[in-house]
Amino acid sequence: MLYIIASTGRAGSTSVARLVFDSLSQKGMPIIKTDDEFFLHNNGVVKTHLHFKQEFDFSYRALYLYCDIGDCLSSLARMPYGFLKFHLTNLEVSKEHLKIFLKILRLPLPKKIKKFFAFYYIIKGDKLRFQENIESWQKSKNTLFVKLEDLVLNPKKVVSDLSKHLGLALGDFQIKKRRWRRKDLPFPLRRLIDKTYSIKDI
Secondary structure (H helix, E strand, C coil): CEEEEEECCCCCHHHHHHHHHHHHCCCCCCEECCCCHHHHCCCEEEEECCCCCCCCCCCEEEEEEECCHHHHHHHHHCCCHHHHHHHHHHCCCCHHHHHHHHHHHCCCCCHHHHHHHHHHHHHCCCCCCHHHHHHHHCCCCCEEEEEHHHHHHCHHHHHHHHHHHHCCCCCCCCCCCCCCCHHHCCHHHHHHHHHHCCCCCC
């Protein structure tokens, strides 16, 4: 059985993955970066930000972690250059858009200014493919969607639901307080997020 922890990132997937790893006494945290890698790890627990392409020919159970898109992007905007390059590649952002995004981040401008323009560029038109990522996992027959806000507010109930879905006895959920939220983004980015994304509850 393969247990998949999927998400767009910055939505508590690492904390939930640790719960699952601990329940199986698995060491390490394999991150699936190409579709072929699913077949190399078809037993155990993996994390991924890839899109769901088709049903696997082996047994699996998946959790999809999501949260307020503004909170997600606010957290992402605070990440260093190397992390952003790695993360957006794993999200399957097109090479062309990623190249332009990274080029803006390398401009000889103050950090806040170049990050603003880089994220304005990548959010507009959902070049991050967040909507597509979420919708792709809705096509999976064995995926349970988990909203981070629900998990934080009612951890016992939500962890119980996760345990039933996975068929595993999971421990207590603990998560660090989110340091950056939607409100910490510049107003134009918040407006752009509201215009770009209509994701509420799944």
